[in-house]
Amino acid sequence: xxxxxxxxxxxxxxxxxxxxxxxxxxxxxxxxxxxxxxxxxxxxxxxxxxxxxxxxxxxxxxxxxxxxxxxxxxxxxxxxxxxxxxxxxxxxxxxxxxxxxxxxxxxxxxxxxxxxxxxxxxxxx
Amino acid sequence: xxxxxxxxxxxxxxxxxxxxxxxxxxxxxxxxxxxxxxxxxxxxxxxxxxxxxxxxxxxxxxxxxxxxxxxxxxxxxxxxxxxxxxxxxxxxxxxxxxxxxxxxxxxxxxxxxxxxxxxxxxxxx
Numbered sequence: 001x002x003x004x005x006x007x008x009x010x011x012x013x014x015x016x017x018x019x020x021x022x023x024x025x026x027x028x029x030x031x032x033x034x035x036x037x038x039x040x041x042x043x044x045x046x047x048x049x050x051x052x053x054x055x056x057x058x059x060x061x062x063x064x065x066x067x068x069x070x071x072x073x074x075x076x077x078x079x080x081x082x083x084x085x086x087x088x089x090x091x092x093x094x095x096x097x098x099x100x101x102x103x104x105x106x107x108x109x110x111x112x113x114x115x116x117x118x119x120x121x122x123x124x125x
Numbered sequence: 126x127x128x129x130x131x132x133x134x135x136x137x138x139x140x141x142x143x144x145x146x147x148x149x150x151x152x153x154x155x156x157x158x159x160x161x162x163x164x165x166x167x168x169x170x171x172x173x174x175x176x177x178x179x180x181x182x183x184x185x186x187x188x189x190x191x192x193x194x195x196x197x198x199x200x201x202x203x204x205x206x207x208x209x210x211x212x213x214x215x216x217x218x219x220x221x222x223x224x225x226x227x228x229x230x231x232x233x234x235x236x237x238x239x240x241x242x243x244x245x246x247x248x249x250x
């Protein structure tokens with residue numbers, strides 16, 4: 001029941017593509033994540049996913065139609081449910097995410113999961 | 126379906142305590158708000174309310190027990206459902222909020238609403 005500094009939360013772990021849950025809002029999580037390099041194509045069939053870039057630059061490749069959105073620091077984007085997407089961050093980024101508690105990072109359907117990807121519903125801080 | 130820069134969203138309006146909806150996540154809103162001075166004591170009976178300070182400093186007075194949390198830039202806090210609270214920002218602040226679509230800014234129960242307070246479920250950008 002105290003405020004949490006996102007910088008402190010992000011400084012408390014090093015793992016990439018491995019979000020930490022900073023707080024809950026009803027049955028939603030607020031998560032922070034450090035990312036760099038390529039993630040995996042995946043889709044959340046039943047939920048939208050919200051991204052806020054806290055630092056760095058995030059690319060989100062999308063299918064149907066194929067395109068890539070690029071988010072800089074302070075930019076937000078919601079990937080609609082049912083849309084395949086692949087985040088990447090060539091030079092690294094720090095993110096804040098909103099999604100329902102229990103949402104798996106790799107979605108309901110996904111390409112083969114590479115070794116560097118942590119398939120998780122989020123870790124405690 | 127394009128990223129939104131929070132700075133641009135915040136630059137698009139001047140009204141204080143009058144949130145704009147920047148995107149939806151399922152049946153939740155992501156809102157931004159400019160605040161300065163005192164808000165009104167209120168409570169959301171059925172929902173938590175998430176605050177992220179994008180700039181400035183936000184004070185949130187809470188009841189039962191009585192105390193005030195102070196959020197600087199990059200700090201987050203969730204006011205639990207059922208807890209009376211009164212935000213204030215003596216020197217101004219810019220906020221990002223996450224709450225269910227339709228949530229009224231002044232909650233379900235509140236003190237008398239001063240003239241400078243916009244009782245709204247959020248405005249379109």
